[in-house]
Amino acid sequence: MRLCFEIDEKPWPIRLEQRGSKNSFRVTYGYQVDDQLTYEQAASKLGEAIMHRAACEGMLDSGGPD
Numbered sequence: 001m002r003l004c005f006e007i008d009e010k011p012w013p014i015r016l017e018q019r020g021s022k023n024s025f026r027v028t029y030g031y032q033v034d035d036q037l038t039y040e041q042a043a044s045k046l047g048e049a050i051m052h053r054a055a056c057e058g059m060l061d062s063g064g065p066d
Helices: 039-056
Strands: 002-007 014-018 025-029 032-037
Touching: 002 039, 014 039, 025 039, 032 039
Parallel strands: none
Antiparallel strands: 002 014, 014 025, 025 032
16 A cells, blocks of 8 residues: 555544555545545545544534535
């Protein structure tokens, strides 16, 4: 696994990793691990994790989707 992107802040780090295949990714957000994702699936999971963290930290006006 190759680390592609990381927000290594406590309490819930976010990581994007890629296997040898160009279309096999893992997204880790705290204890949640989504593995063997396509590019599109990984992009969606990574975006969800970043937005959820931002909402939890009070960085968004709303706490979630409408």
